Amino acid sequence: MNYVGFVNQELKKALKDKKGVIVFGQNVGTGSCVSGLSRGIEKETGCRVLNTQNSENTLVGAGFGMMRNGVSSIYIMKQLDFLLLGIDQLVNTYNYIRVFKPSASFTILAVVVDNGYQGMQSSLNNLADFCSIARIPGYAITNRRDAEKIIGAHLVSPGFRIIGLSQRLFGRELIDFEQVISCEADGGWLQYTDGADVTIACFNFSIPQGRGLIEALKDKGKEASLFSINSSSPVEWSPIIANACQTGAIVVIDDIKSVNSPSVDLVARARGEEKIRTITHITRDFSSLDWLRPNADELVLNNKNIIHQALK
Amino acid sequence: MKKMNVSEMSEKAANDLLMVRLGQLVVNERYKNGDFKVPIHLALGHEAIAVAVSQTMEPEDQLVLSHRNIHYNLARSGSVKEEIDEYLLKPEGAGGGWLGSMNLSRKSEGVAYTSSILGNNLPVASGMALANKTREKESVVIVVTGDGAMEEGAFYESLTFMKTFGLRVIVIVEDNGWSLASRIHERRCEIDLNQLAKAFGIRHDTMEGNDIARYIETLRDIREWTMDKNEPVIVHVLLTTLGHWTMKTEDYPEGKFINYHAGPAKTVNIGDGPVIENSEADPVFVLKSRLDETEFDKLVKNQLQNLSGELP
Numbered sequence: 213m214n215y216v217g218f219v220n221q222e223l224k225k226a227l228k229d230k231k232g233v234i235v236f237g238q239n240v241g242t243g244s245c246v247s248g249l250s251r252g253i254e255k256e257t258g259c260r261v262l263n264t265q266n267s268e269n270t271l272v273g274a275g276f277g278m279m280r281n282g283v284s285s286i287y288i289m290k291q292l293d294f295l296l297l298g299i300d301q302l303v304n305t306y307n308y309i310r311v312f313k314p315s316a317s318f319t320i321l322a323v324v325v326d327n328g329y330q331g332m333q334s335s336l337n338n339l340a341d342f343c344s345i346a347r348i349p350g351y352a353i354t355n356r357r358d359a360e361k362i363i364g365a366h367l368v369s370p371g372f373r374i375i376g377l378s379q380r381l382f383g384r385e386l387i388d389f390e391q392v393i394s395c396e397a398d399g400g401w402l403q404y405t406d407g408a409d410v411t412i413a414c415f416n417f418s419i420p421q422g423r424g425l426i427e428a429l430k431d432k433g434k435e436a437s438l439f440s441i442n443s444s445s446p447v448e449w450s451p452i453i454a455n456a457c458q459t460g461a462i463v464v465i466d467d468i469k470s471v472n473s474p475s476v477d478l479v480a481r482a483r484g485e486e487k488i489r490t491i492t493h494i495t496r497d498f499s500s501l502d503w504l505r506p507n508a509d510e511l512v513l514n515n516k517n518i519i520h521q522a523l524k
Numbered sequence: 525m526k527k528m529n530v531s532e533m534s535e536k537a538a539n540d541l542l543m544v545r546l547g548q549l550v551v552n553e554r555y556k557n558g559d560f561k562v563p564i565h566l567a568l569g570h571e572a573i574a575v576a577v578s579q580t581m582e583p584e585d586q587l588v589l590s591h592r593n594i595h596y597n598l599a600r601s602g603s604v605k606e607e608i609d610e611y612l613l614k615p616e617g618a619g620g621g622w623l624g625s626m627n628l629s630r631k632s633e634g635v636a637y638t639s640s641i642l643g644n645n646l647p648v649a650s651g652m653a654l655a656n657k658t659r660e661k662e663s664v665v666i667v668v669t670g671d672g673a674m675e676e677g678a679f680y681e682s683l684t685f686m687k688t689f690g691l692r693v694i695v696i697v698e699d700n701g702w703s704l705a706s707r708i709h710e711r712r713c714e715i716d717l718n719q720l721a722k723a724f725g726i727r728h729d730t731m732e733g734n735d736i737a738r739y740i741e742t743l744r745d746i747r748e749w750t751m752d753k754n755e756p757v758i759v760h761v762l763l764t765t766l767g768h769w770t771m772k773t774e775d776y777p778e779g780k781f782i783n784y785h786a787g788p789a790k791t792v793n794i795g796d797g798p799v800i801e802n803s804e805a806d807p808v809f810v811l812k813s814r815l816d817e818t819e820f821d822k823l824v825k826n827q828l829q830n831l832s833g834e835l836p
């Protein structure tokens with residue numbers, strides 16, 4: 213099964229007995245149904261699906277308005293870039309509404325268009341920036357395990373959050389892990405492997421890169437602990453720090469384009485630990501304007517160098 | 525209808541129309557061949573308005589475009605090669621390989637700004653026109669939007685701005701009745717643009733039928749009017765985006781109509797000639813029906829000769 217097929221299935225599962233929820237957004241009820249994301253929701257769950265006009269500011273505000281009046285909704289957004297048009301609502305409306313602790317749920321499910329070659333105006337992957345601006349809970353979904361956890365816990369629950377999906381992963385075979393060793397209660401991070409040599413923490417949508425690094429480590433006879441960090445804001449890092457204190461090496465991988473990523477916070481925490489001998493923070497290269505040209509838009513790791521640096 | 529000799533209409537208009545059509549058909553062949561990584565929105569069926577706008581523009585006039593812009597870029601430049609080189613992200617491309625398709629502009633040919641974000645270009649066009657007014661420039665800004673993009677708040681905000689400051693802007697609304705895979709009635713109420721323009725006190729013109737000679741005449745009149753009155757104008761262009769196909773599904777055993785939005789137009793083949801549809805919806809069909817057949821064939825042959833080097 214591919215990533216989008218699985219997410220679609222999980223959405224339908226989570227909405228099965230939630231008839232009152234309104235699912236809305238551009239093209240959610242026609243054509244490809246946002247590349248298959250919203251396909252079958254109306255038919256299979258009984259939720260109302262509203263195909264809407266192209267008016268993101270209004271649509272974000274309307275989500276809060278429904279919340280104000282006790283109706284839960286999900287706004288499926290084809291591209292995270294378009295949420296820029298709704299920022300006033302994200303901040304000013306949400307700050308008002310949240311004070312009254314609404315019992316209804318509002319979720320923005322945004323596709324992060326990170327599949328490359330879109331150009332400078334259509335490839336924003338900075339989920340963390342949207343979350344930071346009003347301290348909005350935010351989660352990135354990268355694989356079967358975090359999809360189950362995050363959709364199950366957050367898709368419909370009192371309050372507001374943004375859930376990000378990676379367009380790059382849409383058509384790809386769903387990434388799966390044999391087990392979840394531990395996880396943060398809200399799904400802020402999940403641990404999938406436990407190894408003695410290196411701790412790897414993958415932020416935003418960089419779990420495929422983390423898996424690649426694990427394979428490269430295996431070739432060298434080394435084992436790693438792998439964490440996906442799904443939260444777009446800093447969370448309680450202690451278990452990850454404790455793991456890194458044991459391995460003595462942490463590699464933090466982050467494919468986000470933002471300056472403002474929670475990975476910076478984790479790295480700062482790691483710096484204070486004597487037992488962590490090496491900290492490798494892998495981020496994107498912004499040294500020239502080249503990142504604005506249409507390009508593959510993928511964080512490419514030099515695993516050989518990373519392993520060399522981490523195991524120094 | 526009386527057949528015309530090409531010199532009786534405008535040889536340039538006829539040639540440009542065919543160039544914009546055949547240039548796109550060449551791009552489509554390359555696209556089907558898998559040559560491009562950037563997403564492209566072809567504008568088959570939109571050629572007449574693009575050529576008419578281009579031929580109406582005076583040297584200082586500026587054009588502001590959106591995601592679907594190939595027709596204007598070709599009409600302005602006449603260079604299919606530079607267009608294709610841009611899509612291949614080559615330095616020789618129209619945007620030096622920096623812009624790809626959805627942001628393609630060409631400063632030297634008066635294409636001043638192009639945005640892939642719906643509604644984004646209207647405020648920019650407004651500002652450009654205000655600058656021109658401040659600097660006492662004798663020129664017009666022409667901004668292109670769509671029946672989908674006009675649902676963005678920026679459309680209404682910009683009309684207010686243009687009218688308030690008495691700006692020379694021609695707002696072209698390319699109305700194909702679709703936004704992605706959603707027809708107008710599937711996503712919103714009808715908006716009567718004529719009444720809307722009236723509410724703003726803005727002149728409104730409707731163009732349909734794809735008669736290139738008439739389009740040029742009308743636009744020249746509109747340009748003169750906006751120069752004289754210092755007022756914006758809305759031009760509502762009714763057109764059809766060609767390149768649809770039918771898809772058989774469980775629910776539609778007979779085949780479901782799939783409109784063309786972006787990507788290769790898989791049912792359109794350059795080998796079938798420049799006409800895609802034998803109706804008024806196709807500007808090239810309209811041209812063909814106006815011209816003497818041998819004249820038309822001669823023009824097509826010349827254009828194809830120029831383009832042969834760009835075919836896959």
Ligand SMILES: Cc1ncc(C[n+]2csc(CCOP(=O)(O)OP(=O)(O)O)c2C)c(N)n1
Pocket residue numbers: 238266268290294297591592640641642643669670671672673674698700702703704785
């Ligand atoms: C702010 C924003 N929201 C959504 C989109 C996604 N999108 C791209 S093209 C398109 C359809 C636009 O319809 P219209 O303006 O009528 O142009 P057409 O494609 O029909 O030529 C949409 C919704 C976008 N680019 N920008």
Ligand SMILES: [Mg+2]
Pocket residue numbers: 670671672698699700701702703
């Ligand atoms: Mg349209």
